[in-house]
Amino acid sequence: MDTLSRRKFLQLTGMGAAGAAATQLSLTQIAEAAQSRPMPTGTPILVVVTLYGGNDGLNTLVPYLDPIYLASRPGISLTAKDVIPLGSDGLALNGSMTGFKTLWDRGQLAIVRGVGYPTPDYSHFSSMAYWQTGVPHSHVNSGWIGRWLDTQPHDPMRAIGLGSVLPPLLAGVKNAGSVLPLGGLVVPKGLVAKEFMALSKTSSSDTPLQAAAASSFGDLFSLSSKVQPVLAKPAPVPDDLPSAVGGNFGSDTSLSQQLDIVAKLVAAGAPTKVWSVSLGGFDTHADEVKAQSLLIGTVSTAVTKFLSQIHATDRANDVTVMVYSEFGRRVKANGTNGTDHGTAGPVFVMGQGVNGGQFFGDEPSLSKLVNGDLAVTTDFRDIYGSMLEDVLTTPVGEVIPGWSSKIDGLILKA
Amino acid sequence: MAITSDRVAISRLINRFGFGPKPGEFASLLAMGLPAATSKLMTVPNSDAGIAAVIETDFPNRGKFPTPGTPERFSFEQLQKSDRINVELWWLDRMVLADHALTERMTWFWHGHWATSMGKVEYARPMKIQNETLRKYSLGNFKDQAQAMVIDPALMYWLDAGSNVKQAPNENLARELMELFTIGVSNYSEDDVKAVARGLTGYSVDRSAATFTFNANKHDSTSFAILGSTKSWDASSIIDLLVARDDNKKFVTDRLWFRFLSSALPKPSDIESSFNNRDIAPVMTKIASYVTKDDPGMSQVKSPVEWFVAVCRALKITPSTAQNRAQIINYLDKLGQVPFNPPNVGGWPYDEAWLNIASTQYRIGFTSFLLDQGDLSPIKGLSGLAMENALADWLGIAEFSTRTKAVLRSPGLTSAQIVIAALCSPEYVVNG
Numbered sequence: 001m002d003t004l005s006r007r008k009f010l011q012l013t014g015m016g017a018a019g020a021a022a023t024q025l026s027l028t029q030i031a032e033a034a035q036s037r038p039m040p041t042g043t044p045i046l047v048v049v050t051l052y053g054g055n056d057g058l059n060t061l062v063p064y065l066d067p068i069y070l071a072s073r074p075g076i077s078l079t080a081k082d083v084i085p086l087g088s089d090g091l092a093l094n095g096s097m098t099g100f101k102t103l104w105d106r107g108q109l110a111i112v113r114g115v116g117y118p119t120p121d122y123s124h125f126s127s128m129a130y131w132q133t134g135v136p137h138s139h140v141n142s143g144w145i146g147r148w149l150d151t152q153p154h155d156p157m158r159a160i161g162l163g164s165v166l167p168p169l170l171a172g173v174k175n176a177g178s179v180l181p182l183g184g185l186v187v188p189k190g191l192v193a194k195e196f197m198a199l200s201k202t203s204s205s206d207t208p209l210q211a212a213a214a215s216s217f218g219d220l221f222s223l224s225s226k227v228q229p230v231l232a233k234p235a236p237v238p239d240d241l242p243s244a245v246g247g248n249f250g251s252d253t254s255l256s257q258q259l260d261i262v263a264k265l266v267a268a269g270a271p272t273k274v275w276s277v278s279l280g281g282f283d284t285h286a287d288e289v290k291a292q293s294l295l296i297g298t299v300s301t302a303v304t305k306f307l308s309q310i311h312a313t314d315r316a317n318d319v320t321v322m323v324y325s326e327f328g329r330r331v332k333a334n335g336t337n338g339t340d341h342g343t344a345g346p347v348f349v350m351g352q353g354v355n356g357g358q359f360f361g362d363e364p365s366l367s368k369l370v371n372g373d374l375a376v377t378t379d380f381r382d383i384y385g386s387m388l389e390d391v392l393t394t395p396v397g398e399v400i401p402g403w404s405s406k407i408d409g410l411i412l413k414a
Numbered sequence: 415m416a417i418t419s420d421r422v423a424i425s426r427l428i429n430r431f432g433f434g435p436k437p438g439e440f441a442s443l444l445a446m447g448l449p450a451a452t453s454k455l456m457t458v459p460n461s462d463a464g465i466a467a468v469i470e471t472d473f474p475n476r477g478k479f480p481t482p483g484t485p486e487r488f489s490f491e492q493l494q495k496s497d498r499i500n501v502e503l504w505w506l507d508r509m510v511l512a513d514h515a516l517t518e519r520m521t522w523f524w525h526g527h528w529a530t531s532m533g534k535v536e537y538a539r540p541m542k543i544q545n546e547t548l549r550k551y552s553l554g555n556f557k558d559q560a561q562a563m564v565i566d567p568a569l570m571y572w573l574d575a576g577s578n579v580k581q582a583p584n585e586n587l588a589r590e591l592m593e594l595f596t597i598g599v600s601n602y603s604e605d606d607v608k609a610v611a612r613g614l615t616g617y618s619v620d621r622s623a624a625t626f627t628f629n630a631n632k633h634d635s636t637s638f639a640i641l642g643s644t645k646s647w648d649a650s651s652i653i654d655l656l657v658a659r660d661d662n663k664k665f666v667t668d669r670l671w672f673r674f675l676s677s678a679l680p681k682p683s684d685i686e687s688s689f690n691n692r693d694i695a696p697v698m699t700k701i702a703s704y705v706t707k708d709d710p711g712m713s714q715v716k717s718p719v720e721w722f723v724a725v726c727r728a729l730k731i732t733p734s735t736a737q738n739r740a741q742i743i744n745y746l747d748k749l750g751q752v753p754f755n756p757p758n759v760g761g762w763p764y765d766e767a768w769l770n771i772a773s774t775q776y777r778i779g780f781t782s783f784l785l786d787q788g789d790l791s792p793i794k795g796l797s798g799l800a801m802e803n804a805l806a807d808w809l810g811i812a813e814f815s816t817r818t819k820a821v822l823r824s825p826g827l828t829s830a831q832i833v834i835a836a837l838c839s840p841e842y843v844v845n846g
Contacts, residue, residue: 181772195835203815207713212769213840220771285574335582
């Protein structure tokens, strides 16, 4: 298992935060915005959760009664005792996903099946680039949320990624999202602080990269003075967690740490409409059952807790969460109780505004594989269409070139 | 093309084809002029007193992990942790202490190219052995390097090559071998990935011993096509095929240009031909000849390890014997770059990725930590312009900006505070 693929996964040659450089932003406005113009309640907020490494969709949403599934994966297939059935059509959640089952039963989780794009690419880097740019089989430098930012008035706080590196999905052509490191922001005090403030001025002799280095000093000081007090406050307390899943929320996973910060800032009224968080390690080529169950269980637990934290605020109706990975995995196990890179996988969409408790998109048939892989039944751009049009209220065609469709009924109209 | 001053060109050479100057080195290179300085920096000497001073540590075969939950397991994991820190500091010592740093700089580049992480390999021994292989071929022939790497136990374990058998091929190494190591994405088909995986079947890896064995009965020796050539394949013939291709020449020289000189400007057209024989030294000399190009797109951000090593060289700090050495690794981790621990098989990000509020914050904290044990004598007793000039020469900076000069002249600053500001300044973090 690739244990280190998390937030840094994408920073490969040609794919780093290239678009962001041109838009190195002063975060002074962000800092002021957090206090002076809290976002009105009722403003929709999208939280994008990226699972790096290629999550095994078949061991996440499990066709546990299908004889082809069982026969294809001796050693790693899950059976009735390992899963949580969803209704009567033979699909079940991985047994670690008790939180998602609760959301499903409440009608707050919709599962889109068989999601991918035409002519799947099996490279982590290419496939994740296609998902994050929103343009398969192309080498554009901007991300889909970044281009959405381009349609909005300039505001560096409008989209924020948790971590120390800007994920490509937040880099637009003229605007870019901001990053917020997990440990919060600490700046020196006293005389040295004054020096560093002065280092933030740009100089006429600066190259573009030197100017960017200078502005990062100013950003550090202005953001830390305003955001740090918010981060120091306790996070909202979950208020509607069922006891069955309440017991194991003490685990301090990286994803739940990230979502804790998001919950605090959402509760504080930050004018941020899109948040990006992530978890890595899903590249399970070997001995995958335990590791993948643990990881996807972490996702289920962390997101369920987050939505319960949001439920305790006055923005319970405002937040939509989308969880995706760059591809699913091969139907057949490989020789090491793992799976190689595959194609389609499920996407999870959650929140009180989601038309949940049901599936969208057809489940790929295990008897009609394409080169041994699941056929893609839903284009991910249709999900982006729903997120853009029905959550962020922006026509999809303004963000995804030449795209006009969405998944009807996925998001409930307010 | 417009030409820069010698100060700019030599600052680029010493920072990119090395890890920044030791005290006094930049001034002596300037005194000899650009042609002699280039020749000196690009020619590896036969002996290196700095490297000879590096303390060698043995990383024996530690054997298998004991059963979880036992006292043996606990002490084994402590030992593993100590091995990992020791091998990280061992390599940082080499980078810092080398009098002639080109070999270490090349090894660092190739580590990012064949990016293998101890996060999965877990044992220091195979990582060190891989590192020695990369160093051996760092300026040699790329085909020899690729032949050695395709059967490198750490790389094989990292990409599951040790469990790739003809009954159930594992494609991990096959795909990355083409996409990231030799010819680049979109120069092969999915059928080629499957075929290369078949051709690489039959190996098993002993991770703690850092050895591999080839089992002919698990190898698919039938005849099949890879990139249009049909025969019975093995690791060696697959490397021969991939490295001989023109797209290999383009792919490797693109990466070298991008990482040594510019992620913004296109590679000049005359570079590829110096890699016709896949010899690395001539193409590096050719690339180095472009340090005089006067263009803002030539500037380059020091990655966290590059920045840290440059700081240690200037301040005469040896990482393995520094006070609180575990804190060094901790800071590098916060900055996002620890040797032997790339984030993924694609290696580390570059340039803008290292410039954000988080890295700025950690760089300030790290510098303050290092300053307490650094040697500041190069600017001792100096002030004003004399101090500024001595500081720029000491650190290998072509010229401070008016912004930074104003900071350095702030009244009341101690020498240590002046040096902290200089080491975090845009001109130091970004080589112009």
